[in-house]
Amino acid sequence: MSLHNDLLEQAFHLVNREKRRPKQASLRRAVSTAYYALFHLLVDDACKLVLSGTSLVDFGPRIARAFTHTDMKQASRAFVFAKDSPKVPHEIGLILKAVPNPSKDLVTVAKAFVDLQEARHEADYNLGIRYTPHDALASVESAKTAFEAWRRVRSTPLARAYLLSLMLWGKWVRG
Amino acid sequence: MAAGDFLLSLRTAARLLSPSVSTEGTRLDADHLTGVLRRATIWLTPSSVDGFEPHDLHKDFPELSDEDREQLIRDVAEFRRVAEQVPGDQPASKDQVEAALAPFLRILSLMQPYMEQFQVNNALRRGRFPSTVRDFAVKVGEDSTGEKAVWVWVIVSDELDDEDFKKGIVEIKQGVEDALRRAGIDLYPYVRFRTMAEQKELESSPVG
Numbered sequence: 151m152s153l154h155n156d157l158l159e160q161a162f163h164l165v166n167r168e169k170r171r172p173k174q175a176s177l178r179r180a181v182s183t184a185y186y187a188l189f190h191l192l193v194d195d196a197c198k199l200v201l202s203g204t205s206l207v208d209f210g211p212r213i214a215r216a217f218t219h220t221d222m223k224q225a226s227r228a229f230v231f232a233k234d235s236p237k238v239p240h241e242i243g244l245i246l247k248a249v250p251n252p253s254k255d256l257v258t259v260a261k262a263f264v265d266l267q268e269a270r271h272e273a274d275y276n277l278g279i280r281y282t283p284h285d286a287l288a289s290v291e292s293a294k295t296a297f298e299a300w301r302r303v304r305s306t307p308l309a310r311a312y313l314l315s316l317m318l319w320g321k322w323v324r325g
Numbered sequence: 326m327a328a329g330d331f332l333l334s335l336r337t338a339a340r341l342l343s344p345s346v347s348t349e350g351t352r353l354d355a356d357h358l359t360g361v362l363r364r365a366t367i368w369l370t371p372s373s374v375d376g377f378e379p380h381d382l383h384k385d386f387p388e389l390s391d392e393d394r395e396q397l398i399r400d401v402a403e404f405r406r407v408a409e410q411v412p413g414d415q416p417a418s419k420d421q422v423e424a425a426l427a428p429f430l431r432i433l434s435l436m437q438p439y440m441e442q443f444q445v446n447n448a449l450r451r452g453r454f455p456s457t458v459r460d461f462a463v464k465v466g467e468d469s470t471g472e473k474a475v476w477v478w479v480i481v482s483d484e485l486d487d488e489d490f491k492k493g494i495v496e497i498k499q500g501v502e503d504a505l506r507r508a509g510i511d512l513y514p515y516v517r518f519r520t521m522a523e524q525k526e527l528e529s530s531p532v533g
Contacts (some may be wrong), residue, residue, distance in 0.1 A: 220470055223470055224470070227472075227513070264513070265515060265516070267469075268468050268469055268474075268515050269515070269517075271468075271469040272469075280527055282518070282519045282520070282523040282527070283523070284481070284490060284518045284519055284520055284523060285517050285518050285519060285523075287487065287490070287491070287518075288490075288494050288516075288517070288518045291491050291494055292494070295494075295495065
């Protein structure tokens with residue numbers, strides 16, 4: 151099984167680990183793991199977009215390390231709102247103009263990415279909030295829903311543009 | 326609820342200023358607002374701070390520091406003092422406007438996040454949600470990447486089993502987005518969930 155699928159499975163395991171009195175550590179790790187499951191799913195497909203065969207094996211890990219969380223979140227927000235704005239790089243603006251209504255599935259994935267990244271940040275760093283089982287379960291379910299939506303949309307031109315923007319957003323924005 | 330009345334009074338006063346001055350979104354530009362406040366004086370009335378309860382500040386605005394709470398009490402008292410001197414049948418004088426301007430701007434600035442939260446809460450209460458949704462908790466702030474956002478904790482019924490809860494997540498999240506969009510609120514919503522029992526437990530136990 152791939153890393154992203156294993157991570158999603160692990161997130162479900164963690165959220166269901168202690169049914170009666172779940173530990174904060176389990177719930178926080180479940181949320182964080184759900185985010186990384188989606189992160190690796192998208193990074194994996196983005197690498198496959200530019201590499202194949204032995205090149206993917208040789209250079210995939212290096213390419214994967216070039217992704218930055220913040221840029222990926224900004225790119226995802228652009229696809230959620232699906233509108234041109236001064237913050238949206240010219241290249242993405244053109245894509246969004248050409249396809250004014252991104253499919254519901256792609257928006258589901260982009261939204262889940264934005265939401266899960268924020269949830270991951272809170273789960274890993276904000277000790278001022280207390281996680282509840284339903285909160286953690288909602289995050290893990292959101293990752294699962296995003297996986298399903300991605301499977302349906304991944305081969306479309308707009309999904310490929312989304313992957314490219316996840317990879318190149320920083321370059322496009324900062325020039 | 327005193328805090329709600331107070332925020333409603335402030336919002337009404339802010340709305341009276343000018344359609345271009347919005348305390349409801351992310352726009353509360355101080356320079357612009359100062360200019361508008363100087364031109365129109367309809368805000369200079371004691372009713373602009375109706376509902377203010379100094380004794381409930383800890384409960385109503387727990388995020389404010391002690392210094393901010395003391396400043397708020399001083400500013401509301403000063404604003405009221407000036408506003409009560411304005412004759413009902415005449416516009417405020419230039420001196421009265423100048424005397425009330427600084428405290429009123431500080432009040433608006435301190436209360437802005439609460440006014441936004443108040444507006445989000447109102448929008449959610451007008452929204453369409455499944456009957457399992459019992460309440461909301463709202464917080465406006467900046468997310469981890471510095472973007473302005475709103476966190477909405479949806480409090481659901483204790484009777485909801487895990488399967489029904491999972492089925493309802495998408496619908497509830499969509500309901501939150503629709504409610505905010507209908508109210509013209511341009512804040513990115515992060516939707517979180519709790520049951521009534523979980524909320525009760527959180528309120529009665531320390532963070533950890």
